[in-house]
Amino acid sequence: MTDPAFALVERAHSIVDDRKLSTVAHWKDNHLGGLAIGHMPIYVPRPLIEAIGCLPVALFGGGDAIDIIRGDSYFQSYICHIPRSTVELALSGDFDALDGVLFPSICDVIRNLGGMWRMLFPKAYTAYVDLPQNFDRDIGGKFYVLEMRRIARELQERGAQPLDPDALRECIALENERRAVIAELDALRRAEPWRVKASEAYLIVRAGGAMETKSHTLLLREFITAVQQRTVRPIDNVRVVLVGSFCEQPPFALIRALEKSGCDIVDDDFQLGMRMIDGPIEIAEGEDPLDALARAYLDKGQETASRYIGDLIKGASLVRRVKECNADGVIFAAASFCDPALLDQPMIEAALTKASVPHTSFKFAENLGQFSVIREQAGAFSDAVKLWGAAS
């Protein structure tokens, strides 16, 4: 019997691989005057962008699919890979469908890349999105609302629609719907990882980065329905949570290789932006939806390396997640030279060790071609966990 989800996975894969952004160009053809606004990882307030009639387009570098010719000449060897491929794609004209790019405040590389963008592409709209590290509504919340208003205003000056609270309410509702379906998919992955592979869920979620929310929700729903029709039998793999890959993404084949080595990735932070808000964005009676969007980020933003944790203990939320999804261990996979992830690593590993959660770690680059060593390491990890309940 053919796999009922096959065509959907293929479709998602082709959207993810569409580095020339032809689906975005297609969207623009159908939305005359609409702006396509790229954004770097991890998170930007996508409902805001959609509410003013723009298409937010998540940019995740070039993966292992492109040759870096010019991108390397702008970056020293000790800088991660995603800025190189991003510059390469832009200089090659692959981002021509974009009218601007947002650079959220997650690390110095993305921050400075925003500055480079201004110099390299002076005509394009470039904005830095300074996400608050103060989570008090009257301080960080106020600042974030003003940041979002500024972006909406600047985009309006470039042809976007004025920010209308009703339109924003509608987009927030759509985002909540998408978020709920992603949560459903995640729950399914955890319950029956043999039914939905992490690599498939990855493609289905990531494809939404260049789609309107409602179309993405539809794709997600279709996928869930399709996989439920699969005839499957349980496989006794090791259940792992994979963290550290929130920005530069591992090559897709590497995710597949981890699965083949006997690891079911039951939770991950690959596409953290799509899951950044933990639960729905709630708009209180009479509340300005922009305030609600800011409040959701402050109160329900997921813990990650680029977000200040205040009085919390680093790694504690990961230990909780491991328990919640009944995982056997953690794989810490960070991009080489990724400061936020790698500076977090010792703290996270200490928390895991303290909680007796087996863990292993490796580094990758998005264009890594050989990962036999990583595959062997993951295989050994999964064997050790299976045999002794701990990494050797």
Place this chain on the structure above:
Amino acid sequence: MSEQVDSHDQKDKSQQTQKRMIGEHFDKLARAKEDGKKVVYTFVPGNVTELLGALDLLPVLPEINALQSGMRKRSAGYIAEAEKAGHSEDVCTYVKCDVGMQKSGNIGPTGTKLPDPDLLLLSYTGCFTFMKWFEILKQEYNCPVVMLHVPYQTEGNITPEMRDYVTSQLERNVIPALEKVAGKKLDRDALAHRMQLSAKAEEDLVAVWESAKHRPSPIDGYFGGVYYVGPIFSSFRGSEDAVTYYRELREEVEQRVREGRGPMTPDGEQKQEKYRLVVEGPPNWTSFHDFWRMFSKEGATVVSSTYTRVGGLYDTGFRHDYRRPIDSLADYCLGCYTNLGLPTRLDLLERYIKDYQADGFLVNSVKSCNSFSVGQLLMLRKLEERTGVPGGFIESDLVDPRYFGKANIENRIQSFLQVLEARRGKGPGDPLPKRSEGKRALTLIDDQKAGGLP
């Protein structure tokens, strides 16, 4: 920054003053616990030393400890210690040096143990690593942290929203947290007084910087400059001592101008000024004197640098203002060099090259610091285009000696100076050799030596 060059003229009053100030500060730190003094660790960019001083709190600057460990050749061991404990080889070596130092007993630069912090004041200005650094230290020391998030000046201007965000945090988070540790209320008059003292010292520091517009320059604005910024970047801004130090320093420098003398170097006074350079990026600390000599022995004086602006940018007009102390603290934090967008950094470098009549500019790109380094290769191209002045590019690290390739760096500097020599007499209008876009980042020097791509 606080250790003096041995061969500096020991008669210089300012050096003696700085030495005394630092000695006294570390003595206070060594006695802090028995004296009942509270200790606050914080960062150089965006430090709010006047607030700490007004509350009688003692600052410790882990970045300064790290660079001094580099100068005292201790950093390699400390970094190894941190890496052994699981810290990645890829990340900022200041953090690892500090962690290693802490694990090795936290012995400060004067040989006495540094007290543990009572509070970590996370002045989050211009560098994301700061946040991670204090998250790590929080776990090591199990003490409270207060965050001061300073937004980034992408467009090179401070908007009312940014200022309001910072002042709200100062008033509602930072000052209460400091008062709690200090066990007393902030005396706003004392704060205002300290800000007046800051402004005085800043005025004199700017005069020192601008003395480099003379020929010969009486100072080296990078290697010498790091000593000059020691007091104002660390624990002394807003103190009478700092006012004294900068007044003395300014008098000495003005005297050198009158006498037509060049800067002091590790080997005495530099007799000849052959090249005037502007430098972008921090220095290497593990071979600091060797690095300096590579310039001084060739008669190359650094007339201005951006690293010496990380703890405050005063030569574009900013002064701490006692009439609006909290607003002006916010503006100070917002204005530190690494908190400026790349186009603004570029404008500043261009201005330095022109105002200080530089023959060339050099980027020292350090592996540790993405905040500085990302974008420097583009800045190099753009600056050459804009000024017609040749740029050079070298790579090293702050405190990890594994990344200071002495022979390679020296070769590059010499080749760069040869380029400047060859251009002598030619104006900025004379076209520079074209840079190639290659498989890896290439410098002008590489291009010329290798004749293109390797």
